[in-house]
Amino acid sequence: MAEWDTFILNDFKDLIEDEPEVAIIRDLTPGRGKYRSTYARIKVSKDPKKYPETLWVRLGKGQLVETPCSMSILEFVSVIPKGM
Amino acid sequence: MAYKYYKDNRTYFDALLKAGDGIVVKEEVDWDLEMGAIVRRTCEKKGPAAYFKKIKEYPDFEAIGAPLATYRRLAISFGLPPTTPIPEISAEYLRRTNSKPIKPKIIDKKDAPCKEIVWLGDDANLLNLPAPMVHDGDGGRYICTWHFVVAKDLDTDFVNWGMYRQMLFDEKTMVGPVLAFSDMGKMFYNKYVPKNLPMPFATVINPDPLSAIASSAPSPIAETDFTGQLMGEAVEVVKCETSDLCVPAHAEIIIEGEVIPNVTILEGPFGEYTGYRVTPRDPRAVYRVKAITMRKKAIMGVSNMGIPTDEGQLLRSFSLSLEMERMLRDQGIPVTGVYMLPESTHHLVVVGVKPIYANIATQIGQLVYGSKLGPWFHMVLVVDDKTDIYNKDEIIHALSTKCNPNTGIRIESHAVGSPFYPFASLEDRIYGRVGKVVFDCTFPTDWQTAVIPIKVSFNNVYPRAIQEKVIAKWKQYGFSE
Numbered sequence: 001m002a003e004w005d006t007f008i009l010n011d012f013k014d015l016i017e018d019e020p021e022v023a024i025i026r027d028l029t030p031g032r033g034k035y036r037s038t039y040a041r042i043k044v045s046k047d048p049k050k051y052p053e054t055l056w057v058r059l060g061k062g063q064l065v066e067t068p069c070s071m072s073i074l075e076f077v078s079v080i081p082k083g084m
Numbered sequence: 085m086a087y088k089y090y091k092d093n094r095t096y097f098d099a100l101l102k103a104g105d106g107i108v109v110k111e112e113v114d115w116d117l118e119m120g121a122i123v124r125r126t127c128e129k130k131g132p133a134a135y136f137k138k139i140k141e142y143p144d145f146e147a148i149g150a151p152l153a154t155y156r157r158l159a160i161s162f163g164l165p166p167t168t169p170i171p172e173i174s175a176e177y178l179r180r181t182n183s184k185p186i187k188p189k190i191i192d193k194k195d196a197p198c199k200e201i202v203w204l205g206d207d208a209n210l211l212n213l214p215a216p217m218v219h220d221g222d223g224g225r226y227i228c229t230w231h232f233v234v235a236k237d238l239d240t241d242f243v244n245w246g247m248y249r250q251m252l253f254d255e256k257t258m259v260g261p262v263l264a265f266s267d268m269g270k271m272f273y274n275k276y277v278p279k280n281l282p283m284p285f286a287t288v289i290n291p292d293p294l295s296a297i298a299s300s301a302p303s304p305i306a307e308t309d310f311t312g313q314l315m316g317e318a319v320e321v322v323k324c325e326t327s328d329l330c331v332p333a334h335a336e337i338i339i340e341g342e343v344i345p346n347v348t349i350l351e352g353p354f355g356e357y358t359g360y361r362v363t364p365r366d367p368r369a370v371y372r373v374k375a376i377t378m379r380k381k382a383i384m385g386v387s388n389m390g391i392p393t394d395e396g397q398l399l400r401s402f403s404l405s406l407e408m409e410r411m412l413r414d415q416g417i418p419v420t421g422v423y424m425l426p427e428s429t430h431h432l433v434v435v436g437v438k439p440i441y442a443n444i445a446t447q448i449g450q451l452v453y454g455s456k457l458g459p460w461f462h463m464v465l466v467v468d469d470k471t472d473i474y475n476k477d478e479i480i481h482a483l484s485t486k487c488n489p490n491t492g493i494r495i496e497s498h499a500v501g502s503p504f505y506p507f508a509s510l511e512d513r514i515y516g517r518v519g520k521v522v523f524d525c526t527f528p529t530d531w532q533t534a535v536i537p538i539k540v541s542f543n544n545v546y547p548r549a550i551q552e553k554v555i556a557k558w559k560q561y562g563f564s565e
Contacts, residue, residue, distance in 0.1 A: 007223060007350075007353075007365050009364055009365060024349075024350055026224070031141065032141050032142075032211050032212065033211050034116060034217075035217060035224055035225050035252070036211065036252075036253075036254050036255070037224060037253045037254055038254060058221065060353065060364040060365065061221070061353050061361045061364070062219075062220070062221020062222060062223070062353050062361055063221065064221070079347060079349060080257065080344065080347060080370065080372065081344070081347065084282065084342070084344050084347075084372050
């Protein structure tokens with residue numbers, strides 16, 4: 001399964017689990033595309049095995065949370081108006 | 085008459101190598117943190133600039149790190165000997181920029197090295213540029229750290245070159261802060277955004293050193309013309325592929341596109357010039373890419389911001405202080421010099437003045453904080469003309485002995501500031517609100533001569549004849565230099 005990461009501005013303990021929400025996630029697949037960002041509607045769990053994708057969490061100043069979460073990507077979302 | 089200068093970073097780096105201020109890294113380096121770590125370490129060790137010949141996954145590119153992180157390199161960029169003292173580099177800057185502005189010269193595309201390779205449409209893919217992951221924990225790959233952004237006013241011919249950081253988001257998108265008080269911010273938020281118009285931009289990566297210096301100087305003169313002043317002849321520019329903007333023809337990589345109005349994307353965090361990762365992920369301006377042009381075997385430019393000293397602190401301190409000196413002289417203030425300490429991350433400036441009337445320090449504070457330079461610093465130390473503004477020992481001595489805590493510290497609580505101040509609250513950072521302070525390190529003008537303390541130093545309390553005798557016989561006494 002692919003690995004991703006995301007940044008959260010609140011405390012890790014306040015992470016919303018199992019509810020669909022839109023977030024920016026970064027693809028951690030090695031290669032030229034590493035760290036490519038995208039908006040996506042996702043569901044997250046602190047249980048690293050609950051959803052198919054691995055999601056690492058970083059806090060507001062870039063601090064990495066040591067244990068990964070799991071994530072399901074429901075859909076990719078674009079915030080850029082069409083044609084731009 | 086043209087001064088000695090370098091038209092591109094290739095010839096400039098040759099000069100750095102010759103002076104012992106650059107090294108060539110032949111070992112392959114990873115764009116993912118390794119290159120950034122090397123650049124950071126050499127900055128912290130005050131070491132040489134690095135020319136990376138092999139970058140993992142990007143065989144068609146090279147990179148230069150820490151191109152202008154020391155005063156030695158600054159001197160070399162002006163064509164001066166690397167050992168030139170700071171006051172002499174400053175004098176050279178002021179001499180050149182007191183001349184008549186010189187308009188840029190537009191050259192044909194076929195003569196412009198930055199057009200050797202042209203990527204348009206889907207080929208203009210940012211992931212195919214060796215954008216470094218500069219620090220672990222950054223919000224993305226900072227593709228633009230040694231660069232400037234070209235933008236044009238909607239209603240006039242005014243063109244701005246400014247260093248606005250840009251983070252790679254995806255193949256076609258970059259994001260970055262465009263502060264409302266900056267020149268580009270005034271254009272974009274005042275004119276393009278209300279009309280919902282995209283603003284054409286061109287990002288110039290790894291420009292020649294004098295164009296880079298001009299782009300970071302807060303001068304009222306257009307940066308194109310200011311570069312001409314620094315060079316002593318017109319800077320050669322070339323038209324963009326997708327807009328009527330012009331860019332320096334000898335730069336390494338050009339990214340063209342549009343800043344999208346009324347759309348933001350979260351950007352950051354990033355290791356910033358204050359030496360901290362301060363600002364959280366914030367909604368920032370969105371740059372959409374339409375074209376990328378470059379030289380063959382293009383060289384990415386990498387500046388790694390962090391604790392002093394790197395380009396962000398050095399260049400900004402240098403040009404801010406000299407533009408401040410020019411402005412104060414224009415206002416008739418009898419300044420003897422202005423020096424901003426790069427170690428202060430351009431937050432603390434020392435102004436030397438002949439204190440010929442009361443509260444001249446307050447007036448200096450009002451003038452510099454009230455100018456367009458003001459948002460970038462918050463501490464002004466005013467010292468008398470007997471204090472060497474470049475000597476940290478003398479500055480600390482003046483601050484701790486002449487500044488009266490009851491009467492010599494003037495605080496302005498409600499001033500405009502940048503969002504990058506580490507000491508500011510999150511809310512104050514968001515709204516750009518800070519305090520400013522003036523430290524008056526001059527003795528009051530109403531004190532009688534007999535009351536003013538006498539500085540006890542070799543130069544001040546011995547007759548000239550004794551000083552000369554002691555200096556002449558110094559080695560004879562048994563001292564080394």
